[in-house]
Amino acid sequence: MVFPIAPAYLTVLYQYPHFWRVVSAVRCMMDSSRSAQRAVLQFLRAEGENASQIYSRMKEVYGDQCLARCTLFRWYQRYETGRINIKNLPLPGQAHVVTNSATISAVDELIRQNRRITKREIAVELSISKELRII
DSSP states (O other): OOOOOOHHHHHHHHHHHHHHHHHHHHHHHHHOOOHHHHHHHHHHHTOOOHHHHHHHHHHHGGGGGGGHHHHHHHOOOHHTTOOOOOOOHHHHHHHOOOOHHHHHHHHHHHHOOOOOOHHHHHHHHOOSSOOOOOO
8 A cells, every 4th residue: 555645744753743733733723712812822832932922823813703812811821830621610600510410300309299389498408509400
């Protein structure tokens, strides 16, 4: 079987061992979601670029969809201090989502027994948070 790979392409792969990291970063650059931009920011910071350089590069690629300058600088500082995760951390006071089958079946059974039961009564009956959200 013959693979259509040009010798120059192989040369690039051997000269630049981080080639695939760059390719994946470019793929992320095409996705304008916040988490994708944070991943690109984290990658470029690890490559040694400062926040101003990163902002100007990302502004070229994302245009109006780019993170705000102050947001980008804030995330840059977070990565500088050792943060690894690109997702938002849960805020205090946010409801925790628990979806175990025992709780779901217990809620379902209570509703079947009494269709007029309130969320508060379900929470008291099952000893769970009163911030119950039925989806």
